[in-house]
Amino acid sequence: MTVDPTSSLGADVCEEDAPQCDTCSEPIVNKPTHRVITWIEDNTTKTSHFCDDACFSTEATGE
Numbered sequence: 893m894t895v896d897p898t899s900s901l902g903a904d905v906c907e908e909d910a911p912q913c914d915t916c917s918e919p920i921v922n923k924p925t926h927r928v929i930t931w932i933e934d935n936t937t938k939t940s941h942f943c944d945d946a947c948f949s950t951e952a953t954g955e
């Protein structure tokens with residue numbers, strides 16, 4: 893695999909490091925629509941990432 897150092901993406905985060913959308917499993921890389929929710933469950937902080945409002949609503953309203 894070749895990595896182009898002049899890649900126009902300009903992202904600090906590569907896909908492998910990016911969080912994945914909880915709904916569609918897409919890696920979320922520098923998306924302005926990125927949504928994150930956190931909550932406490934069993935004394936642990938849980939985090940969910942969503943690539944945009946559509947995926948966020950899908951998760952929030954159930955199937």
Ligand SMILES: [Zn+2]
Pocket residue numbers: 913914915916917918942943944947
């Ligand atoms: Zn998504």
